[in-house]
Every structure is written in structure tokens, then in C-alpha cells.
Amino acid sequence: DTEVTQTPKHLVMGMTNKKSLKCEQHMGHRAMYWYKQKAKKPPELMFVYSYEKLSINESVPSRFSPECPNSSLLNLHLHALQPEDSALYLCASSQGRRAMLGYTFGSGTRLTVV
Amino acid sequence: DAKTTQPNSMESNEEEPVHLPCNHSTISGTDYIHWYRQLPSQGPEYVIHGLTSNVNNRMASLAIAEDRKSSTLILHRATLRDAAVYYCILLASGSARQLTFGSGTQLTVLP
Numbered sequence: 001d002t003e004v005t006q007t008p009k010h011l012v013m014g015m016t017n018k019k020s021l022k023c024e025q026h027m028g029h030r031a032m033y034w035y036k037q038k039a040k041k042p043p044e045l046m047f048v049y050s051y052e053k054l055s056i057n058e059s060v061p062s063r064f065s066p067e068c069p070n071s072s073l074l075n076l077h078l079h080a081l082q083p084e085d086s087a088l089y090l091c092a093s094s095q096g097r098r099a100m101l102g103y104t105f106g107s108g109t110r111l112t113v114v
Numbered sequence: 115d116a117k118t119t120q121p122n123s124m125e126s127n128e129e130e131p132v133h134l135p136c137n138h139s140t141i142s143g144t145d146y147i148h149w150y151r152q153l154p155s156q157g158p159e160y161v162i163h164g165l166t167s168n169v170n171n172r173m174a175s176l177a178i179a180e181d182r183k184s185s186t187l188i189l190h191r192a193t194l195r196d197a198a199v200y201y202c203i204l205l206a207s208g209s210a211r212q213l214t215f216g217s218g219t220q221l222t223v224l225p
Contacts, residue, residue: 004157033213042201042215043158056212090157092213102148103213105157 001026006091006106014114015081021109023074023091032074033103034066035090043090049074081113118202123220126192134187134219136202141182144207149176149187151198152218158201161187197223 004025013019023032031050035043048056049068057066063085065077074091088108095101119137126132138147149161162169162176164185169176175188189196201218 042199042217045212045214048212092157102160102163103150103158105159107155107157 002104004091004093004104004106006089006109008109009107010110010112012112012114013078013081015083017081018077018079020078021076021089021091021111023076023106024072025093025104026072027093027095027104028071029093029095029104030071031094032068033092033094034074034076035092035105037088037090037108039087047076078111081111083113086111086113118204118216120200120202120216120219122217123222125222125224126189127224128194129191132189132192132196132221132223134189134200134202134221135184136186137184138202138204139183141204142206145204146207147176147178147182147185148203148205148213149174150201150203150213150215151196152201153195153198158215161200163205192221192223194223194225197221 007022033048034046036046037043045058046060047066052068052071063080067075088110090105090108092103092105094103146163146165148163150158151161152158162171162174164176164178168178177186199218199220201215203213
């Protein structure tokens with residue numbers, strides 16, 4: 001299995017809703033990442049998990065709450081989002097801290113906040 | 115973090131080679147040069163990476179200048195499926211590494 005699987009592919013939520021995005025990989029990768037991508041812009045890093053511990057939080061608002069229950073799963077819990085949070089949310093994984101190896105990205109969850 | 119500079123857009127004809135340039139004049143000795151591409155409505159896809167020597171894989175070739183201040187991604191025979199945004203990214207070794215995207219080059223392949 002050489003994929004990162006993200007669910008759901010599309011999500012529409014109201015500003016008072018609570019929802020979660022899920023990311024799964026079975027490549028034995030020990031680093032996992034959340035990125036946010038607005039239309040026609042490059043992906044922006046949100047969070048980095050290394051060996052199931054949060055190692056980087058790029059000053060993301062607390063309405064986004066990441067969770068790494070085990071080495072294969074990464075969740076992003078969403079609460080009280082704003083319409084400007086509408087974007088493509090991408091999950092990625094890599095083997096770890098060795099820079100010579102590439103990242104594997106999922107296809108993303110397209111989130112619309114209404 | 116060291117930055118990269120890429121042209122905003124490039125065009126190529128189908129079945130012809132494409133050379134995508136990237137400048138990274140402030141690269142440090144431990145930075146790896148990575149290339150990713152993002153096809154429409156998909157997540158980024160790893161293409162190739164290198165440190166000092168030129169690299170080849172099934173997708174592309176990476177030519178790295180001797181002073182490492184620039185590199186070129188070479189697609190040997192462009193197809194319509196190669197139309198994408200191509201990102202050149204410097205990735206530091208060590209525990210603090212993270213993939214930071216610049217604006218990339220939008221490649222259009224003309225039939």
C-alpha cells in the first residue's frame with residue numbers, strides 16, 4: 001500500500017457544526033502532516049506529527065484541532081469554522097526525519113463552510 | 115529557510131522535452147532539492163530529489179548546477195498528462211525539516 005487515504009473527499013459544514021477529517025496511511029511512515037490549500041495558491045503547512053507527537057503547529061487557530069491516535073491515523077477536528085476556512089485540506093506522510101525521502105500526499109478533502 | 119524562484123508559467127508542445135528552471139541562490143550545504151507536481155484536483159505528487167549529483171528516475175531527470183544555486187527539472191517527452199503546477203522545494207536535513215511550498219510553475223502542454 002503506497003497511498004495516503006483521506007476521507008471524506010468533500011464536506012460542507014455550517015459555522016456551528018463539529019466535524020472531523022480523517023487521514024490514513026499503511027506505509028509505516030512515522031511523520032504525518034496537515035496542509036491547507038486555497039484556490040490557485042500553494043499548500044500551506046498547518047501541523048506536523050512526528051512519532052505520534054505534535055512537533056509543529058504553524059500558529060493555526062484553535063478551531064482546528066489535530067489528533068494522531070496511532071502511527072497510521074491522523075485526524076483534524078473542526079469546530080466553529082468561518083467561511084474563509086473553506087479550502088482543500090491535504091494530508092501527507094513521510095518516513096521520518098530523513099530529508100532524502102519524499103512525502104506522499106492524499107487527494108485532499110474539499111471543505112466548504114457555509 | 116532558503117527560498118526558491120521559479121517562472122510563474124511555461125508552455126511546451128506535446129512529445130517535446132521540457133526544462134523547468136529553479137533558482138535557489140541561498141541554498142545551504144545540507145539542503146536537498148525536491149520537486150513535486152500537482153495535477154488539477156489532486157494532492158501534490160513527489161517527482162524527484164537530489165543533493166549534488168544529477169538524478170534520473172522513471173518520471174524525470176534533475177540537473178543540479180555545480181554551485182547548487184540552480185537546478186532544472188527535465189521531462190524528456192511531455193504529455194498532456196504532465197500539465198500541472200511544478201514546485202521546486204529545498205528541504206533541510208535534520209529533525210526540523212518540513213516541506214514548504216513556493217508559488218511553483220504552471221506547465222501547460224499544447225497538443
